[in-house]
Amino acid sequence: MRNGRETSLRPTRRLTALAIAGALAFTTPAFAETAPLDTQSAAPAASALERLPSFADLVEKVNPAVVSIRVDEEVTATAPAVPDLPFPPGSPFEKFFRDLQPQGPDGKPRSRHATALGSGFLISADGYIVTNNHVVGDGKDITVIRDDGSEMKAELIGKDSKTDLALVKVESKKPLPYVVFGDSENVRVGDWVLAVGNPFGLGGTVTTGIVSARGRQIGAGPYDDFIQIDASINKGNSGGPTFDVHGNVVGVNTAIFSPTGGSVGIGFAIPSSIAKNVVAQLKDKGKVTRGWLGVTIQQVDDEVASSLSLDKPRGALVAQVGEGSPAEKAGIKTGDVIVGVNGKKMEDVRAVSRTVADLEPESDAKLVVWRDGREKTIGVRIGTFPENPQMAAATEPGAEPEAVTTESLGLALADSPDGVIVKSVDPASDAAEKGIQPGDIVVKVSGRDVKKPADVVAGVEEANKAKKSSVLLLLRSDNQQRFVALTLQKS
Numbered sequence: 160m161r162n163g164r165e166t167s168l169r170p171t172r173r174l175t176a177l178a179i180a181g182a183l184a185f186t187t188p189a190f191a192e193t194a195p196l197d198t199q200s201a202a203p204a205a206s207a208l209e210r211l212p213s214f215a216d217l218v219e220k221v222n223p224a225v226v227s228i229r230v231d232e233e234v235t236a237t238a239p240a241v242p243d244l245p246f247p248p249g250s251p252f253e254k255f256f257r258d259l260q261p262q263g264p265d266g267k268p269r270s271r272h273a274t275a276l277g278s279g280f281l282i283s284a285d286g287y288i289v290t291n292n293h294v295v296g297d298g299k300d301i302t303v304i305r306d307d308g309s310e311m312k313a314e315l316i317g318k319d320s321k322t323d324l325a326l327v328k329v330e331s332k333k334p335l336p337y338v339v340f341g342d343s344e345n346v347r348v349g350d351w352v353l354a355v356g357n358p359f360g361l362g363g364t365v366t367t368g369i370v371s372a373r374g375r376q377i378g379a380g381p382y383d384d385f386i387q388i389d390a391s392i393n394k395g396n397s398g399g400p401t402f403d404v405h406g407n408v409v410g411v412n413t414a415i416f417s418p419t420g421g422s423v424g425i426g427f428a429i430p431s432s433i434a435k436n437v438v439a440q441l442k443d444k445g446k447v448t449r450g451w452l453g454v455t456i457q458q459v460d461d462e463v464a465s466s467l468s469l470d471k472p473r474g475a476l477v478a479q480v481g482e483g484s485p486a487e488k489a490g491i492k493t494g495d496v497i498v499g500v501n502g503k504k505m506e507d508v509r510a511v512s513r514t515v516a517d518l519e520p521e522s523d524a525k526l527v528v529w530r531d532g533r534e535k536t537i538g539v540r541i542g543t544f545p546e547n548p549q550m551a552a553a554t555e556p557g558a559e560p561e562a563v564t565t566e567s568l569g570l571a572l573a574d575s576p577d578g579v580i581v582k583s584v585d586p587a588s589d590a591a592e593k594g595i596q597p598g599d600i601v602v603k604v605s606g607r608d609v610k611k612p613a614d615v616v617a618g619v620e621e622a623n624k625a626k627k628s629s630v631l632l633l634l635r636s637d638n639q640q641r642f643v644a645l646t647l648q649k650s
Contacts, residue, residue, distance in 0.1 A: 214353055214404075218365050221406050222306050223336040225399060227357035228290055228313070228327075230275040232298035278356035278399030279303070279327070280408065282438070284334035289438055290398030291413055292318040292325045303329050306363050317441035322382055323413050324434055325398075326441040338400065341407025343386065343430035346370055354390040354412055354426070356399025366391040368424070377414060377427055382513050385427040386410045392426040401428040410434075436517065450518030451544040452491070453484020455640060458508050459496060462644035466605070466622075466631035467496065468532045474498035475511040477528075478633065479640035489539035491528065493633060493640065494606045498534065499527030516544065531606070565612075567619055567647050568630070570595070572612040578602060579609050581634075589646045595634065602640060603633035623647060 277294030281287070288303060295301060301313040311329040318325035329335075346352075350370045358364050368390030376383040388401060392412045401410035410428025440447045456475035464472045474496045480487050498505055500514045501524055518524055520543035528535050565572065569588025572579050579601040584591045601609050604618030615632075622630040629644045 214367060217406050221338055221402055224281045224338040225355045226279050227304040227362040228277045228279045228294055229302040230295055230298035231300040232273055276357060276360055276395045277397045280400040281335050281337040283337050286329040286331055286335055288327050290325050292320050292323045294398045295325045301327055317445035319437050319447045322433060322437050324437045326438055338408050340431040340435045341403055341409045343409045343432045346409050348372060351404050352388050352390055353402045354392050356396035358393035358395045360395060375427060384430060386430055388426050388428060389424040391422040393422045448520055449516040449544040450520055451542040452486045452515055453481035454486045455479035456508055456511060457641055462629045463642060466629050466644045469529055474505045475508045476642050478642055485539055485542040489537055496529035497526055498529050501525055565616055565619055568645050572615055574611055579612050579615060593643050600635040601632055602635050605631055
């Protein structure tokens, strides 16, 4: 929040009303006895004008394939009921306020009609159209409006909430104009791009700019990898295409970063490298299936890398392995660092998540993990990502045993039926700063299982003897596990 105003990230989706006000001001020109302006000397040289880019030919080529999408849906009121009103029965006031009630006279929730406007683009002559999942939402009445103003009813083929993509289809007796996906992997920061869409209901709007950044994470989902552009996109642009200068679709516009709700030059597009695969699956099966390992992973930072004798922070640290998961069957262990998949180096958690998700379920893959100070290759049969994956649950901590304090970590530990429990945390310690709380269970220290507080003490002493600056703890809380590298306090 800056200057008292909240900056938010929002999808460029809904439009329920559009008001355009204009005013023309007419003034009487003032005349003076002076020489006329020398407009010839002020005009730029012809060679300079020729060097300025014009996108007119490109726009003329792609515009017929870009459409506006209108989605009509019924929304059920969820507001709390208004209490009994102090107006006489049958009075105008009583009727007016009764109509505002979320429940009707029969006690059932009222519903209201809502309209969403977005954008999309044809990808085949037989009428397949790409747009955003949040544009189609749960609406069943989808209308496509072409650049010539003609309207066509559309059928929802499939949608994917994780990437915010959807595919709809229209029927036409003659082939429709369409555009094709380009290769977003070759897009560089500074390249020209064009955004075409339906901002604020103004269909066929074209804006231009450059690629501002790549690989942006905006918290939209587990597979965030957005292209940031400064071509103006606004509400209603969602689902529209981002074109390169050759007329290929390199992105699907999906969100803006704005303190006001309008464009401030920060927009985000789903790369075509992601969209192509998702759209192909939606067209083929009506849904998206993803590869699955069944592990909880976390980022490797400098301290974690040091504690594992890893040369630099890279890959993804396995914090938990699901019971009966493909990872468990393959022999992947908690504490492994996944640094490669099928010969491709993994730089971070996002790379591992996206790469595994893109693998075909029931296919074989080769994972390279860092374990016990060296790399190890493990073959794994990739599973299908379940709708609601569950990790092995931990039981609640037990009774109140006597605590053992480890001063170098700032933790008081005790036995419990579930293992070694954190009883208290020194508020001035590194452990407190990194979010360790009473009730957390210590599962491992430096890769070794912990059965009693003395095991933790022994692990710390071993790290000190090895002259390590930190020790790696595996903790469990809220049925999830995570690694924390704690700096050893020197006495």
